[in-house]
Amino acid sequence: MTTRRKFIQGAAVAAPAALAAPAIAQGTITWRMQTYAGAALAEHVIDPAIEMFNKIAGDRMQIELFYADQLVPTGELFQALQRGTIDAVQSDDDSMASPTEVTVFGGYFPFGSRYSLDVPVLFNQYGLNEIWDEEYSAVGVKHISAGAWDPCHFATKDPIRSLEDLKGKRVFTFPTAGRFMSQFGVVPVNLPWEDIEVALQTGELDGIAWSGITEDYTVGWADVTNYFLTNNISGAWAGSFFANMERWNELPEDLQTLFRVCCDQSHYYRQWWYWGGEANLRVNGTKLELTTIPDEEWATVENAALEFWEEIAAESDVKRRVVDIFKQYNADMLKAGRPYRYT
Known part of the structure; x- marks a missing residue:
């Protein structure tokens, strides 16, 4: 260990x-x-x-x-x-x-982006x-x-194939992502970064929602988890x-x-x-088995994110300004169609 x-x-x-x-x-x-x-x-x-x-x-x-x-x-x-x-x-x-x-929007703001290029466009344009x-x-x-960094996915010791499988899972994640996902039974755990690998080995953690699969392999978490959920909370950190x-x-x-x-x-x-x-690691990686929550079930999480946005926006005028930008941007991307967005 x-x-x-x-x-x-x-x-x-x-x-x-x-x-x-x-x-x-x-x-x-x-x-x-x-x-x-x-x-x-x-x-x-x-x-x-x-x-x-x-x-x-x-x-x-x-x-x-x-x-x-x-x-x-x-x-x-x-x-x-x-x-x-x-x-x-x-x-x-x-x-x-x-x-x-603006703190709540750093890290992974739930479904604020779909792709990594969304982040610099939101900031610069x-x-x-x-x-x-x-x-x-x-x-x-x-x-x-x-x-932008990587998207936010769950890497877990037990497979996640439905929202029910998330309930009770002790997960290392970011404050805002944890606040959002707690409504689906996830138990956010806050630990020093360097303690995560050991916590996964000892059972203190059931998984992480801190990164994409690239980091899971790079920092060693793919060695102490078994499954990677392809659904993500956000497209880019x-x-x-x-x-x-x-x-x-x-x-x-x-x-x-x-x-x-x-x-x-x-x-x-x-x-x-x-x-x-x-x-590359989804296709060629050998350490993590990929699992997926069906789109129609995952839509429950995506819809809850829009309610979460409004909850955040109600907290201050600045947060309302930022949420309105996210809403306008995503509406524009949807109108632009492929490859920007598609339903």
């Missing part, structure tokens, strides 16, 4: 080796950045971007990257960023317990960037950019890069631009890595 101590030791060794940053010259700007991802996942979702930044910036600036929970627990990332304990963060709003009105900028600027944090506002404003404009470019490269990498990985 994987142990927490072995995991942390491995992550601690991997971080400096992976970055291999050049020697820090006197006067070099240095940042500390923490990601939501553990070492195995970070190899894809953040390491390449930070390695690129450090290589190009050279002795002008270097970013030291830390993995999930290495400096602070993921749920305290926002507070640490706001205080300046950490200079930059890669996470979704939901996981890092952001106090903003439908106005979410402006709302996120307003919300984070008001609390001393710079929202740099948002991008929405996550962002953030920086402490003072540290961001201190950077010269060209270094700000370089950081943005490297963030965009990270977003692009994830687009094809996840999109291709999800299909």
